[in-house]
Amino acid sequence: xxxxxxxxxxxxxxxxxxxxxxxxxxxxxxxxxxxxxxxxxxxxxxxxxxxxxxxxxxxxxxxxxxxxxxxxxxxxxxxxxxxxxxxxxxxxxxxxxxxxxxxxxxxxxxxxxxxxxxxxxxxxxxxxxxxxxxxxxxxxxxxxxxxxxxxxxxxxxxxxxxxxxxxxxxxxxxxxxxxxxxxxxxxxxxxxxxxxxxxxxxxxxxxxxxxxxxxxxxxxxxxxxxxxxxxxxxxxxxxxxxxxxxxxxxxxxxxxxxxxxxxxxxxxxxxxxxxxxxxxxxxxxxxxxxxxxxxxxxxxxxxxxxxxxxxxxxxxxxxxxxxxxxxxxxxxxxxxxxxxxxxxxxxxxxxxxxxxxxxxxxxxxxxxxxxxxxxxxxxxxxxxxxxxxxxxxxxxxxxxxxxxxxxxxxxxxxxxxxxxxxxxxxxxxxxxxxxxxxxxxxxxxxxxxxxxxxxxxxxxxxxxxxxxxxxxxxxxxxxxxxxxxxxxxxxxxxxxxxxxxxxxxxxxxxxxxxxxxxxxxxxxxxxxxxxxxxxxxxxxxxxxxxxxxxxxxxxxxxxxxxxxxxxxxxxxxxxxxxxxxxxxxxxxxxxxxxxxxxxxxxxxxxxxxxxxxxxxxxxxxxxxxxxxxxxxxxxxxxxxxxxxxxxxxxxxxxxxxxxxxxxxxxxxxxxxxxxxxxxxxxxxxxxxxxxxxxxxxxxxxxxxxxxxxxxxxxxxxxxxxxxxxxxxxxxxxxxxxxxxxxxxxxxxxxxxxxxxxxxxxxxxxxxxxxxxxxxxxxxxxxxxxxxxxxxxxxxxxxxxxxxxxxxxxxxxxxxxxxxxxxxxxxxxxxxxxxxxxxxxxxxxxxxxxxxxxxxxx
Amino acid sequence: xxxxxxxxxxxxxxxxxxxxxxxxxxxxxxxxxxxxxxxxxxxxxxxxxxxxxxxxxxxxxxxxxxxxxxxxxxxxxxxxxxxxxxxxxxxxxxx
Numbered sequence: 001x002x003x004x005x006x007x008x009x010x011x012x013x014x015x016x017x018x019x020x021x022x023x024x025x026x027x028x029x030x031x032x033x034x035x036x037x038x039x040x041x042x043x044x045x046x047x048x049x050x051x052x053x054x055x056x057x058x059x060x061x062x063x064x065x066x067x068x069x070x071x072x073x074x075x076x077x078x079x080x081x082x083x084x085x086x087x088x089x090x091x092x093x094x095x096x097x098x099x100x101x102x103x104x105x106x107x108x109x110x111x112x113x114x115x116x117x118x119x120x121x122x123x124x125x126x127x128x129x130x131x132x133x134x135x136x137x138x139x140x141x142x143x144x145x146x147x148x149x150x151x152x153x154x155x156x157x158x159x160x161x162x163x164x165x166x167x168x169x170x171x172x173x174x175x176x177x178x179x180x181x182x183x184x185x186x187x188x189x190x191x192x193x194x195x196x197x198x199x200x201x202x203x204x205x206x207x208x209x210x211x212x213x214x215x216x217x218x219x220x221x222x223x224x225x226x227x228x229x230x231x232x233x234x235x236x237x238x239x240x241x242x243x244x245x246x247x248x249x250x251x252x253x254x255x256x257x258x259x260x261x262x263x264x265x266x267x268x269x270x271x272x273x274x275x276x277x278x279x280x281x282x283x284x285x286x287x288x289x290x291x292x293x294x295x296x297x298x299x300x301x302x303x304x305x306x307x308x309x310x311x312x313x314x315x316x317x318x319x320x321x322x323x324x325x326x327x328x329x330x331x332x333x334x335x336x337x338x339x340x341x342x343x344x345x346x347x348x349x350x351x352x353x354x355x356x357x358x359x360x361x362x363x364x365x366x367x368x369x370x371x372x373x374x375x376x377x378x379x380x381x382x383x384x385x386x387x388x389x390x391x392x393x394x395x396x397x398x399x400x401x402x403x404x405x406x407x408x409x410x411x412x413x414x415x416x417x418x419x420x421x422x423x424x425x426x427x428x429x430x431x432x433x434x435x436x437x438x439x440x441x442x443x444x445x446x447x448x449x450x451x452x453x454x455x456x457x458x459x460x461x462x463x464x465x466x467x468x469x470x471x472x473x474x475x476x477x478x479x480x481x482x483x484x485x486x487x488x489x490x491x492x493x494x495x496x497x498x499x500x501x502x503x504x505x506x507x508x509x510x511x512x513x514x515x516x517x518x519x520x521x522x523x524x525x526x527x528x529x530x531x532x533x534x535x536x537x538x539x540x541x542x543x544x545x546x547x548x549x550x551x552x553x554x555x556x557x558x559x560x561x562x563x564x565x566x567x568x569x570x571x572x573x574x575x576x577x578x579x580x581x582x583x584x585x586x587x588x589x590x591x592x593x594x595x596x597x598x599x600x601x602x603x604x605x606x607x608x609x610x611x612x613x614x615x616x617x618x619x620x621x622x623x624x625x626x627x628x629x630x631x632x633x634x635x636x637x638x639x640x641x642x643x644x645x646x647x648x649x650x651x652x653x654x655x656x657x658x659x660x661x662x663x664x665x666x667x668x669x670x671x672x673x674x675x676x677x678x679x680x681x682x683x684x685x686x687x688x689x690x691x692x693x694x695x696x697x698x699x700x701x702x703x704x705x706x707x708x709x710x711x712x713x714x715x716x717x718x719x720x721x722x723x724x725x726x727x728x729x730x731x732x733x734x735x736x737x738x739x740x741x742x743x744x745x746x747x748x749x750x751x752x753x754x755x756x757x758x759x760x761x762x763x764x765x766x767x768x769x770x771x772x773x774x775x776x777x778x779x780x781x782x783x784x785x786x787x788x789x790x791x792x793x794x795x796x797x798x799x800x801x802x803x804x805x806x807x808x809x810x811x812x813x814x815x816x817x818x819x820x821x822x823x824x825x826x827x828x829x830x831x832x833x834x835x836x837x838x839x840x841x842x843x844x845x846x847x848x849x850x851x852x853x854x855x856x857x
Numbered sequence: 858x859x860x861x862x863x864x865x866x867x868x869x870x871x872x873x874x875x876x877x878x879x880x881x882x883x884x885x886x887x888x889x890x891x892x893x894x895x896x897x898x899x900x901x902x903x904x905x906x907x908x909x910x911x912x913x914x915x916x917x918x919x920x921x922x923x924x925x926x927x928x929x930x931x932x933x934x935x936x937x938x939x940x941x942x943x944x945x946x947x948x949x950x951x952x
Binding site (some may be wrong): 495496497498510514542610630774777778780781782783784785786788790791796797800801803807 | 872875876879880889890891892893894895896897898899911921923924925926927928930931932
């Protein structure tokens, strides 16, 4: 079990693997997920590596699987996801898998092609059916139109119809002739009228009609009818609306023109026999063919469904297998080939504590592959910075993620995550303190924790939900801590609970109460003398005039006290870093002056608050009565600026205790004196040490600057042992140190003030909750009469939704972000560098999870 | 019979449970004349005598307590309704 407080100790190891055992060994290591391999051929591109062929085959298999998956999803067949991961198959199984996928894919493609062809056929037939049916209507209805008035068609062409009623029996087309047709038929030439029937997309029809009219100068006649049911487009499966049209014309020239226009508008033309009997016959034929096609289509669909259902059972399993094989070959590509081609050489980062487990896994791998020569794991010396690996469990993971979001810790640096587990929910709760809202949040977190397994198995790609679920322990802790601070503030949905009975009592008589609008309770007479046992006295709930003033004074001081303690804690953490890295110069000339600076100025201010709380009370006589209590802020400002304090009120004292003035002057002088020490001591000492160590003697500077100089400049090179401590220029050290000092000194002031956000947000939260209660819920409560209950029901639901939406979600998010900032900036800036890089072990679990996520996008 | 979808019925379920708990408690607090809730009473700005005020306040307290309990009862109804809907929805998805 590694320590939570620092990242794991890592070792760079060389791994010699027999070529035949390499696959099995890497597979075992992948299951283990504790080894990070380094690329030993960084200058070789992806296509020149040894196992490029295998990787490509895996890619091909994955593509086939994705195709299968897409088809399965299209049909809405549920995929079996058992959640267990099968072991990586042997290399020879790959061929079987490939063959299976090949067969499946081909089968599916064939089925799909057939289905498409059939569907196209079906579409054509249905269109033909519609044409026959609709054109029949056109032909039929032309007979009655002749006898009806011409009002139905106001076009001038139709006015002639009654005149030609006598020859309508000879030829159906003749009725549809225009003037020209009449003229043409009158000489008895009996010109045959041609027609073309087809189907066109409905939205193209108006343009089509206009085009026809213009191109043929109005010499063609177009009739159209909508097909009511939408037809399925066989290529993409969309539902499209189409219309049947029939065009009558005269002469071959017009015919070619019309056909070209039809082609241009992508209309499909169908042959339509002229004689009604033929048409009827054809319609019958079409109907029978459609029925035949339907059965065939049904069978094809059944077949496809069977194939897909069979594939769906194994699909996830296959995916896992293929991804594992691919990952193994990908890893093998990172290895170096021995000269003799007998063994592969790998370099990897390994946590020191797990070397045993890794050895075991390697032995298992060798046994499985049947190789006789055991693999060799050999520790190497290196000057490179090892990766940072913090072992986490499901509880600490989210907190570690909060830290890593700022920056991954430098190797073996103090890890703030374990402290964050407590401070984060606590500082959040200081801002979010409300028993009711905290309970909602805690219940939500508790529910997620209780249903953890089921919810984790669901695996949605809803990002917001995943964030909530990942942070379930944080949410739960934040909720519980908020309930606690809510009890302290005595706020539940902005109302107070009077659990123990208020310790204030009213001593006014009836007439006083009746005559005065505002009354004061004196802490001398009306207060019991002992405080309410837990949290705020509920009497403040009804103190409309000075409730906020009282709360502000309390919350402001509390936030400064927490802030200063938090920052001092951060500085103390830097002490652990300096001692661990044996950085004596930083310890003496950075940590100590920093701590002194913080203690003498800001912790002194905190002490003043406590002194004020203890010494001054309303029941005391002057000079320690409430009227004499000095303002801490003014005292502090006077102290730092060496101002002479304002004369106190009568019979009061300027200072709270004896010698305060001298102590304050001393403190400020010492604190200011710390600044040049922080600024200059370290660079000067390094300069001096370098001067002394002009020869090859290992200088002190090597020890002092290894945290920074070694850490930063050493990243890439691991060639030379010496000479890496000289790399940081002296001027850079000076600049770096001055920036650091200025940041610290100015930061102490601004960070202390920054903790006031604890007060500000808590005030805002309390006020918002109160506003919501008085503006919304009160309306429901103030309803008179029996209707009140019903109104209250509605108002309550509205209030509940607003409470969750605004107060819990939005305010919670805002408080969360402020807490995050307090940790990242105010706390971690005191000790945390965050310049490491994360340990990314070769692990099948991670690869499969990422693969699944990438595929779903 | 299905009226609401799974999300709406879950929402109804949660609000109903919350409403029942909070409104029963608030009714209780009104019933014992809790001072913290006095601002939520339907009272006049001024009363001529103390007795008037007391009588009005007591009446208002009782009235509000009953209103709260009525609302809680309505929430019991919505709870049953949404529970039934929730059950229907979960059975549909299970099938």
